Amino acid sequence: MKIAVLPGDGIGPEIVAEAVKVLDALKLDLHLQSAPVGGAAYEASGHPLPPATLELAKASDAILFGAVGDWKYDTLERALRPEQAILGLRKALGLFANFRPAICYKELTHASSLKPELVSGLDILIIRELTGDIYFGQPRGRRSAPDGHFPGAEEAFDTMRYTRPEIERIGHVAFQAAQKRSKRVTSVDKANVLETFQLWKDVMTDVGKQYPDVQLDHMYVDNAAMQLVKEPKRFDVVVTGNMFGDILSDEASMLTGSIGMLPSASLNDKKQGLYEPSHGSAPDIAGKGVANPLATILSAAMMLRFSLGQEAAAQKIEAAVQKVLAQGLRTPDIYSEGTTKVGTQQMGDAVVAAL
Amino acid sequence: MKIAVLPGDGIGPEIVAEAVKVLDALKLDLHLQSAPVGGAAYEASGHPLPPATLELAKASDAILFGAVGDWKYDTLERALRPEQAILGLRKALGLFANFRPAICYKELTHASSLKPELVSGLDILIIRELTGDIYFGQPRGRRSAPDGHFPGAEEAFDTMRYTRPEIERIGHVAFQAAQKRSKRVTSVDKANVLETFQLWKDVMTDVGKQYPDVQLDHMYVDNAAMQLVKEPKRFDVVVTGNMFGDILSDEASMLTGSIGMLPSASLNDKKQGLYEPSHGSAPDIAGKGVANPLATILSAAMMLRFSLGQEAAAQKIEAAVQKVLAQGLRTPDIYSEGTTKVGTQQMGDAVVAAL
Ligand SMILES: CC(C)[C@H](C(=O)O)[C@@H](O)C(=O)O
Ligand SMILES: CC(C)[C@H](C(=O)O)[C@@H](O)C(=O)O
Numbered sequence: 001m002k003i004a005v006l007p008g009d010g011i012g013p014e015i016v017a018e019a020v021k022v023l024d025a026l027k028l029d030l031h032l033q034s035a036p037v038g039g040a041a042y043e044a045s046g047h048p049l050p051p052a053t054l055e056l057a058k059a060s061d062a063i064l065f066g067a068v069g070d071w072k073y074d075t076l077e078r079a080l081r082p083e084q085a086i087l088g089l090r091k092a093l094g095l096f097a098n099f100r101p102a103i104c105y106k107e108l109t110h111a112s113s114l115k116p117e118l119v120s121g122l123d124i125l126i127i128r129e130l131t132g133d134i135y136f137g138q139p140r141g142r143r144s145a146p147d148g149h150f151p152g153a154e155e156a157f158d159t160m161r162y163t164r165p166e167i168e169r170i171g172h173v174a175f176q177a178a179q180k181r182s183k184r185v186t187s188v189d190k191a192n193v194l195e196t197f198q199l200w201k202d203v204m205t206d207v208g209k210q211y212p213d214v215q216l217d218h219m220y221v222d223n224a225a226m227q228l229v230k231e232p233k234r235f236d237v238v239v240t241g242n243m244f245g246d247i248l249s250d251e252a253s254m255l256t257g258s259i260g261m262l263p264s265a266s267l268n269d270k271k272q273g274l275y276e277p278s279h280g281s282a283p284d285i286a287g288k289g290v291a292n293p294l295a296t297i298l299s300a301a302m303m304l305r306f307s308l309g310q311e312a313a314a315q316k317i318e319a320a321v322q323k324v325l326a327q328g329l330r331t332p333d334i335y336s337e338g339t340t341k342v343g344t345q346q347m348g349d350a351v352v353a354a355l
Numbered sequence: 356m357k358i359a360v361l362p363g364d365g366i367g368p369e370i371v372a373e374a375v376k377v378l379d380a381l382k383l384d385l386h387l388q389s390a391p392v393g394g395a396a397y398e399a400s401g402h403p404l405p406p407a408t409l410e411l412a413k414a415s416d417a418i419l420f421g422a423v424g425d426w427k428y429d430t431l432e433r434a435l436r437p438e439q440a441i442l443g444l445r446k447a448l449g450l451f452a453n454f455r456p457a458i459c460y461k462e463l464t465h466a467s468s469l470k471p472e473l474v475s476g477l478d479i480l481i482i483r484e485l486t487g488d489i490y491f492g493q494p495r496g497r498r499s500a501p502d503g504h505f506p507g508a509e510e511a512f513d514t515m516r517y518t519r520p521e522i523e524r525i526g527h528v529a530f531q532a533a534q535k536r537s538k539r540v541t542s543v544d545k546a547n548v549l550e551t552f553q554l555w556k557d558v559m560t561d562v563g564k565q566y567p568d569v570q571l572d573h574m575y576v577d578n579a580a581m582q583l584v585k586e587p588k589r590f591d592v593v594v595t596g597n598m599f600g601d602i603l604s605d606e607a608s609m610l611t612g613s614i615g616m617l618p619s620a621s622l623n624d625k626k627q628g629l630y631e632p633s634h635g636s637a638p639d640i641a642g643k644g645v646a647n648p649l650a651t652i653l654s655a656a657m658m659l660r661f662s663l664g665q666e667a668a669a670q671k672i673e674a675a676v677q678k679v680l681a682q683g684l685r686t687p688d689i690y691s692e693g694t695t696k697v698g699t700q701q702m703g704d705a706v707v708a709a710l
Contacts, residue, residue, distance in 0.1 A: 083547045094504075113584050114468050132504065134489075134515060140550045145518045149449075149487065153518040156554035160489060160515060163500045163508040190598075192438045195495045199511035225580070225602045226609035229468050243545075247580045247602055254581035 001030050001308050004060040006037040006053065009082055010281025011291035011344075012066025013040075018293035018348030019064060019300040022320075025352045026313050028304075033060075038068025038082035038281075048085040057089055062307035063274040064300060065089075067281035082281075090130050095266040095274055096166070097173045098128040098245065099302070102232075102252035105261055107325045108334055112257025114232070124235045124252055125177060128245025129170040130266055133196075134160040135242045160196045162241065167200050169269070171207035174239035178214045181236055185216050188224045188240035188248065200241060221248070228252055253278045260292035260333040261321075263299035265306055273307040275299040289343040292331035294321055297351055320354035327354075356385050356663050359415040361392040361408065364437055365636025366646035366699075367421025368395075373648035373703030374419060374655040377675075380707045381668050383659075388415075393423025393437035393636075403440040412444055417662035418629040419655060420444075422636035437636075445485050450621040450629055451521070452528045453483040453600065454657070457587075457607035460616055462680045463689055467612025469587070479590045479607055480532060483600025484525040485621055488551075489515040490597045515551045517596065522555050524624070526562035529594035533569045536591055540571050543579045543595035543603065555596060576603070583607055608633045615647035615688040616676075618654035620661055628662040630654040644698045647686035649676055652706055675709035682709075 005020060007013040023030060035041075035053040042048045048068070057063050068082035078084070089095070104112060104122035112119045137159035145155035171187075178185045187204040189197035201218055208216040219227065221244045227234060228251055240248060253259045262278040277295030285291055298321060305314035329350050330339040342350065360375060362368040378385060390396075390408040397403045403423070412418050423437035433439070444450065459467060459477035467474045492514035500510035526542075533540045542559040544552035556573055563571035574582065576599045582589060583606055595603060608614045617633035632650030640646055656672035659665035684705050685694040697705065 078547070078553065081547065087548070113470060113473055115470060118468055135548055136503075137512070138502070142550060142554065145516070147493070148491075148516065148518065150518045150520045153520050154554070155516055155518040156550040156552075157492070157514055157516040158549045158551050159512055161500070161503065161510055161512040163503065163505045163510040165505045165508050190601075192433070192436065193442070193490055194513045195497060195511040196513050197511075198433065199497065199509070222601045222605040225606040226614075229584070229606060229609045244602075246545075246577045247599075250577040251580040251584060251606065254584045259581075 002060040003030055003032045003303070004056045004063045005032050005034040006057070006063060006065045007034065008038040008066040008068040008281065009040055009070050010067055010283040010286040012068065012281055014289065014291050014344050015277065015293040015296040016064060016066040018344060019296040021348050022297050022317060022351050022355070023300055025355055026316065028310060028313060037085045039070050039073050041085065042073065042080060042082065048080060048082050049088040054088065054092055058093065061272060062303045063089070064303060065274050065276035066296065067277065067279070069281045070283045087135065089274055090266060091136060093272060093274070094131060094268040096129060096131040097170060097267045098130040099265040099267070100126040100128060100249040100253065100278060101262060102126060102249070102256050103258060103262065104256040105258045105325060108258045108261065110336060111334055112255060114255055119232060119256060122232050122256055124232065125181065125237045126245060126249040126252055127170065127174045127177060127237060127239045128249055129166065129241050132162050132166045133242035134158050137161040160194065162196050162200060164199065164203050167203040168207055170239060171204050174237055175207060175211040175214050178237040179211065183214045184236040185214055186224070186235055186238045187216060187218050188221050188238060188244055189218060190221050192220060197241070204239070224248055225251060228255060258334070260331065261294050261298065263295050263302050265299070265302045267306060271307055273303060275303040289345060290332050291344050292333050293344050293348050297321060297348070316355055317351070320351045323354040324350045357415040358385055358387045358658070359411045359418045360387050360389040361412070361418060361420045362389065363393040363421040363423040363636065364395055364425050365422055365638040365641040367393070367423065367636055369644065369646050369699050370632065370648040370651040371419060371421040373699060374651040376703050377652050377672060377706050377710070378655055380710055381671065383665060383668060392420070392440045394425050394428050396440065397428065397435060397437065403435060403437050404443040409443065409447055413448065416627060417658045418444070419658060420629050420631035421651065422632065422634070424636045425638045442490065444629055445621060446491060448627060448629070449486060449623040451484060451486040452525060452622045453485040454620040455481040455483060455604040455608065455633060456617060457481060457604070457611050458613060458617065459611040460613045460680060463613045463616065465691060466689055467610060469610055474587060474611060477587050477611055479587065480536065480592045481600060481604040481607055482525065482529045482532060482592060482594045483604055484521065484596050487517050487521045488597035489513050492516040515549065517551050517555055519554065519558050522558040523562055525594060526559050529592055530562060530566040530569050533592040534566065538569045539591040540569055541579070541590055541593045542571060542573050543576050543593060543599055544573060545576050547575060552596070559594070579603055580606060583610060613689070615686065616649050616653065618650050618657050620654070620657045622661060626662050628658060630658040644700060645687050646699050647688050648699050648703050652676060652703070671710055672706070675706045678709040679705045
């Protein structure tokens with residue numbers, strides 16, 4: 001089983017190193033190979049996703065990804081910025097199904113901005129479509145406005161689009177995930193304004209008919225943004241498009257208070273997947289040895305489960321993470337009085353010891 | 356001064372009646388005229404925004420709007436649904452500048468989902484562009500996909516667009532609002548993915564140079580959705596596009612815990628405006644006399660200030676609302692132990708008495 005290891009920028013290399021340490025400790029037959037990505041790759045070879053990195057990713061069963069991005073690349077033209085690497089990988093590998101759990105860890109309930117009773121035990125699975133929508137829709141660009149409020153003025157534009165089969169396949173992913181959970185799916189749209197999301201809603205309704213055991217409801221995106229704050233536990237599986245999913249999954253993960261703990265998976269139809277923490281590259285704390293490696297370690301667990309068929313190993317990692325939390329070990333982002341503050345490497349070592 | 360009164364659906368008529376009561380009590384020289392809108396107008400005449408209602412709105416200095424929408428219209432074709440009335444008014448009157456304050460009322464701090472220390476004293480002003488973006492961009496519709504993942508498949512699409520002058524004018528509104536507040540503007544974009552919001556960011560930067568006394572920063576929309584949850588008080592004036600503004604303003608108003616209290620204003624370049632509560636039509640509680648009229652009453656105050664030049668009268672209303680809160684009067688949505696529960700009309704009467 002081949003794994004491409006792409007550490008990236010900021011805290012990426014530190015947290016990925018700990019996840020690799022944990023994978024090594026499991027003594028599975030894994031072949032890991034590293035390659036540069038993001039700003040690090042741009043510095044080394046002038047492109048955030050060099051051809052060799054892309055080839056390695058394509059030829060692997062799974063990708064363990066750290067994080068990309070840093071303020072210092074903000075002035076580069078868009079095609080050379082670190083984020084293009086992640087967009088490029090999603091597109092080239094067809095990673096259309098993004099799984100973003102928003103879980104509130106019992107031990108971290110009090111780290112949430114929300115009142116404990118609203119988040120304790122929270123466990124939402126956001127499923128975001130990841131290769132369509134306005135992220136990749138053509139045409140897009142700048143031009144002289146052909147009509148509208150200011151014809152002839154400088155204008156920028158993008159195209160939001162979804163086809164029926166694109167919506168169907170992410171719909172099946174969501175309904176099948178719900179069958180293994182509480183059998184409820186909330187599809188988030190903006191059908192009252194957008195043609196694209198009227199089709200989305202229609203197709204989700206159609207797909208839902210094939211899953212009579214799962215209850216489907218529809219919610220507008222603005223309302224979903226409110227209900228996540230008001231009553232997050234009303235949600236179980238949430239399925240939505242690329243743009244709305246970007247916003248809602250970040251909102252949801254922040255309100256758990258456990259963002260340093262949340263993994264993510266992005267899969268294609270061959271179960272090839274990219275696994276990365278939900279948080280970003282945090283350049284402000286890079287290199288200080290204080291970043292929380294647990295989201296990345298838990299991403300490695302998801303990788304073992306979804307792409308490598310190693311359910312037992314995945315559970316072993318998850319149990320080890322639970323154990324270090326129960327032991328009271330905390331990186332600074334999740335530290336609270338009465339617990340023991342540790343650094344990135346100590347946390348990784350503790351997980352290995354707990355395996 | 357002519358005011359079009361459009362009560363609409365659900366709790367709209369009840370809450371607007373209380374705002375009208377308050378306006379009447381001020382004994383200003385106002386000419387109020389009512390007209391049907393939304394589902395109510397559809398029932399009466401087959402269209403959510405009948406020509407007579409639109410003409411009345413155009414001929415008025417301001418519009419006092421209740422709310423539109425009900426589940427029962429969900430199956431109508433989009434052009435006939437209640438929401439089209441509000442979109443139609445925005446477009447026909449060119450109401451491009453939407454002001455959505457997200458204020459946490461001292462007395463209601465504990466009604467927020469967030470911990471009190473995170474929201475007490477919160478006072479954000481979200482300025483949402485309201486006549487451009489993907490809400491109105493042409494072309495849009497359904498077709499056979501011309502290219503993409505599934506060429507030939509059924510596809511729906513919309514166009515996101517902004518021109519430089521559209522961004523400039525909402526930028527000026529935001530910077531000028533900030534000059535009267537804490538002199539900070541956060542512009543929210545998604546320049547890392549969207550051409551439209553790269554232009555948005557560029558233009559905001561340009562406009563900002565004309566306001567050297569105001570500090571401008573830029574934030575991606577996904578990060579903004581997170582920071583609102585994590586540390587809402589870091590924001591003062593937030594300016595963003597129509598779609599992102601829809602989502603973020605609802606998220607922000609919900610996290611104040613005061614959503615039944617939040618007014619909104621939508622202005623054009625002649626200071627003509629539409630004023631409505633931030634909350635919706637709440638068909639589940641319509642006709643029960645329990646809806647909170649304060650957001651609508653405070654919208655009437657905004658109307659006096661922004662469109663009718665009656666600052667003193669606006670302040671009188673705002674002071675009266677503060678007084679009824681201090682008296683402990685609460686509609687059920689904001690009720691807590693130790694306060695006095697009142698209905699819609701009692702609340703309106705109390706505001707009149709407090710004037
Ligand atoms: C970096 C950026 C392009 C990306 C996105 O918008 O998808 C990120 O926010 C994410 O959610 O993975
Ligand atoms: C009703 C709907 C079309 C509208 C919008 O999306 O703008 C509403 O959500 C709002 O924010 O006023």
